Amino acid sequence: MARPSRPDDITGLPARRGALRLLDAVLRRGEPLERALHGAAQGLPAPDKALVHAIAAETLRHLPDLDALIDGATRQPLPDDAKARMVLRIALAQVLALGTAPHAAIATALPLVDGGPRKLVHGVFGTVTRAEPVLPDPPILPGEVAARWAAQWGEEMPKAAARAYGARPAVDVSLRDAGDTDGWAERLGGTSLAPGHVRLAEGVAIPELPGFGEGGWWVQDIAASCPARLLGPGEGRAVLDLCAAPGGKTMQLAAAGWRVSAVDQSKKRLERLSENLQRTGLSAAIVQGDLRTWAPDEPADAVLLDAPCSATGIYRRHPDVLHRIGPRQIAELAALQAELLDRAAHWVKPGGTMIYATCSLERAEGEEQVAAFLAGRPDFAPCPALADELPAGIAPTREGWVRTLPGALDAQGGADGFFVARLARTATGA
Numbered sequence: 001m002a003r004p005s006r007p008d009d010i011t012g013l014p015a016r017r018g019a020l021r022l023l024d025a026v027l028r029r030g031e032p033l034e035r036a037l038h039g040a041a042q043g044l045p046a047p048d049k050a051l052v053h054a055i056a057a058e059t060l061r062h063l064p065d066l067d068a069l070i071d072g073a074t075r076q077p078l079p080d081d082a083k084a085r086m087v088l089r090i091a092l093a094q095v096l097a098l099g100t101a102p103h104a105a106i107a108t109a110l111p112l113v114d115g116g117p118r119k120l121v122h123g124v125f126g127t128v129t130r131a132e133p134v135l136p137d138p139p140i141l142p143g144e145v146a147a148r149w150a151a152q153w154g155e156e157m158p159k160a161a162a163r164a165y166g167a168r169p170a171v172d173v174s175l176r177d178a179g180d181t182d183g184w185a186e187r188l189g190g191t192s193l194a195p196g197h198v199r200l201a202e203g204v205a206i207p208e209l210p211g212f213g214e215g216g217w218w219v220q221d222i223a224a225s226c227p228a229r230l231l232g233p234g235e236g237r238a239v240l241d242l243c244a245a246p247g248g249k250t251m252q253l254a255a256a257g258w259r260v261s262a263v264d265q266s267k268k269r270l271e272r273l274s275e276n277l278q279r280t281g282l283s284a285a286i287v288q289g290d291l292r293t294w295a296p297d298e299p300a301d302a303v304l305l306d307a308p309c310s311a312t313g314i315y316r317r318h319p320d321v322l323h324r325i326g327p328r329q330i331a332e333l334a335a336l337q338a339e340l341l342d343r344a345a346h347w348v349k350p351g352g353t354m355i356y357a358t359c360s361l362e363r364a365e366g367e368e369q370v371a372a373f374l375a376g377r378p379d380f381a382p383c384p385a386l387a388d389e390l391p392a393g394i395a396p397t398r399e400g401w402v403r404t405l406p407g408a409l410d411a412q413g414g415a416d417g418f419f420v421a422r423l424a425r426t427a428t429g430a
């Protein structure tokens with residue numbers, strides 16, 4: 001049989017090369033998967049781009065399990081960042097997590113180590129696949145993440161986190177017209193856990209559902225809908241939605257009658273916010289600014305700060321966070337959050353309300369952040385969330401915060417990890 005003239009003529013090879021580049025960007029350079037995808041899959045058609053993403057995401061989801069199999073088949077462990085290990089990881093992820101036939105996976109793996117240890121890769125791949133292993137269900141969390149979470153939340157939490165990691169996350173939508181929640185639940189064939197919310201049935205094709213094109217709803221996890229819920233109806237009052245893009249909370253606030261100024265530093269993400277507003281017919285003033293230097297002309301009745309964070313709470317959808325985020329990144333983000341929280345507090349009118357939120361499972365970005373803020377700001381006090389303000393199955397903590405951990409809403413398909421605090425500024429502002 002004639003060999004293809006150029007290696008990239010092998011069917012499916014460019015996508016595997018893209019997956020290898022993507023894995024490298026995440027594991028060696030610490031780049032977020034979604035952000036690195038564009039560069040890694042440049043020039044590939046949409047289906048191949050989706051394949052690049054799927055291979056890299058499943059490799060990351062099962063990394064400790066795949067590494068254990070590789071290590072069990074080598075006499076000396078391959079260095080963590082050796083190309084041979086990277087190629088074996090993506091080849092085995094295809095076979096064991098995505099159902100690719102072994103011959104197809106190895107045919108597209110070997111050219112990736114051309115001029116390198118082809119024989120070794122071939123040998124290890126053969127040894128592993130001949131044994132027909134099955135990946136553990138649920139997947140094993142990276143050891144340092146499990147230890148960090150156990151230290152903060154107890155031994156049960158990482159177990160629940162692993163179970164959630166292996167399950168397909170439910171898809172929630174928020175409604176423009178919360179008054180017609182029952183009607184939308186019926187039309188979308190889903191169930192509702194709160195006014196303005198519908199949880200979709202598993203496996204539905206989102207763009208084909210009624211109301212998507214007309215902007216009747218947008219995708220937003222139930223936990224992510226809690227920060228704006230805690231501001232209640234706006235009745236024409238002004239709210240600063242800080243770190244607003246792509247606008248999930250902006251749309252909720254506008255739909256609840258708030259006069260919203262949506263501020264974010266990212267032009268690209270603000271373009272998506274603008275498209276979202278256009279699709280839903282909702283309105284907000286859009287402001288591009290870096291909150292470390294930007295300031296509003298006047299204080300607002302309410303401020304919602306959805307601060308940049310580790311995103312460890314959305315690890316189910318973004319498995320890269322478990323491999324990119326460690327104590328150093330958490331400490332850096334916590335310092336940024338403290339700076340933004342301090343600035344944002346000045347923009348709340350006396351008697352007004354501030355919501356602080358992060359999609360993080362780290363206390364340093366949630367409970368500890370707010371405790372430190374309150375210790376230095378006697379003009380703010382907790383304004384505890386009440387059970388009837390929250391979706392069914394999510395209860396306020398003893399302190400009145402909202403804290404969703406893995407295991408929340410387990411029977412209904414889970415929820416993202418979130419922290420939300422509502423704080424009130426004293427009437428005098430002093």
Ligand SMILES: C[S@@+](CC[C@H](N)C(=O)[O-])C[C@H]1O[C@@H](n2cnc3c(N)ncnc32)[C@H](O)[C@@H]1O
Nearest residue numbers: 243244245246247248249265266290291306308
């Ligand atoms: C968690 S996301 C916001 C999600 C958004 N609130 C929503 O509900 O769709 C955090 C946002 O913070 C923005 N951001 C990060 N640092 C910032 C800064 N210094 N000034 C303004 N925006 C910032 C990012 O661009 C990003 O859009």
